[in-house]
Amino acid sequence: MQSLRMIEDWPVPNAATAVVRGADGAVLGEHGPRERLFPLASVTKLLTSYAVLVAVEEGVFELDDPAGPAGSTIRHLLAHTSGLAFDEHRTMAEPGNRRLYSNAGFDVLADTLTKAAGINFAQYAAEAVFEPLGMRATLINTAHRSPAGAGGLSTLADLIRFAAELQAPTLLDPSTVRAATREVAYPGLSGVLPGFGHRRPNDWGLGFEIRGEKSPHWTGTANSPETFGHFGQSGTFLWVDPVGGVACVALTDRDFGPWAAEVWPQFNDAVLAELRG
Numbered sequence: 661m662q663s664l665r666m667i668e669d670w671p672v673p674n675a676a677t678a679v680v681r682g683a684d685g686a687v688l689g690e691h692g693p694r695e696r697l698f699p700l701a702s703v704t705k706l707l708t709s710y711a712v713l714v715a716v717e718e719g720v721f722e723l724d725d726p727a728g729p730a731g732s733t734i735r736h737l738l739a740h741t742s743g744l745a746f747d748e749h750r751t752m753a754e755p756g757n758r759r760l761y762s763n764a765g766f767d768v769l770a771d772t773l774t775k776a777a778g779i780n781f782a783q784y785a786a787e788a789v790f791e792p793l794g795m796r797a798t799l800i801n802t803a804h805r806s807p808a809g810a811g812g813l814s815t816l817a818d819l820i821r822f823a824a825e826l827q828a829p830t831l832l833d834p835s836t837v838r839a840a841t842r843e844v845a846y847p848g849l850s851g852v853l854p855g856f857g858h859r860r861p862n863d864w865g866l867g868f869e870i871r872g873e874k875s876p877h878w879t880g881t882a883n884s885p886e887t888f889g890h891f892g893q894s895g896t897f898l899w900v901d902p903v904g905g906v907a908c909v910a911l912t913d914r915d916f917g918p919w920a921a922e923v924w925p926q927f928n929d930a931v932l933a934e935l936r937g
Contacts, residue, residue, distance in 0.1 A: 661689025663930040670923055672914040677816045680931055683827050683905035687820065694817045697797055698911040701892030704800060704812025705766055709738055709867020711785040712769055713832055713840060720776045727772045728765060731755045737765040738866040739845035759851030759862045770807040781807060792831055793821045816911055819898060823907035826900050840866035841888040855916055880928030895920060906935060
């Protein structure tokens with residue numbers, strides 16, 4: 661895919677890599693280092709969310725079990741509606757009333773899973789998600805960093821496997837993945853989409869951002885409203901467009917900023933245009 665060569669012009673210090681995968685399992689295009697380890701930042705939230713959903717299906721806890729502030733549940737934490745502040749364990753709203761994007765909420769999720777399962781969250785994620793999918797290089801370091809973002813490291817090769825799982829689930833029931841990625845949790849709530857400002861509504865599933873009608877957005881203008889995924893402050897993103905039957909991953913070594921808000925949508929539109937001929 662010639663569109664993937666656009667990453668060569670991105671203003672990154674050393675490395676950028678990208679891949680496009682079809683719903684039929686075929687890698688449609690790939691450009692850049694496959695095995696280089698990149699910090700994921702908030703793309704880690706997708707991995708954390710998937711581990712939490714596995715725990716729900718395994719009976720470790722239930723989505724509506726209490727967790728976090730009074731009145732909050734696992735579901736609220738996944739959907740960024742627990743009321744917790746961005747990076748502080750401070751309650752700023754009643755659960756379910758506002759879409760407050762919260763790293764602190766994902767810290768609580770990891771702690772809750774650790775206590776309920778009786779093993780460290782990082783170990784649970786590895787055994788429940790990474791090892792079964794063959795994601796040998798991926799890890800979430802919770803010893804000194806957050807499962808919300810700073811602790812996640814992975815490679816293009818591993819995230820291809822994770823994208824494949826999102827397109828054709830093997831670890832979770834497909835209905836669980838559909839609910840997490842295609843159904844808006846607490847519809848109609850507004851809130852800030854980090855890096856892009858206030859959005860009304862700010863649609864989110866269970867750990868997965870749902871594109872909806874947000875504009876501007878880090879995906880392309882040609883991405884369907886059903887597109888779901890996440891981007892990370894470390895200059896990374898992963899999205900799946902179930903309407904187009906395609907997934908895309910990009911990893912870089914430059915933090916997100918105005919450069920990414922400019923080139924990512926252009927790149928994503930070029931990818932989709934090439935696929936559509």
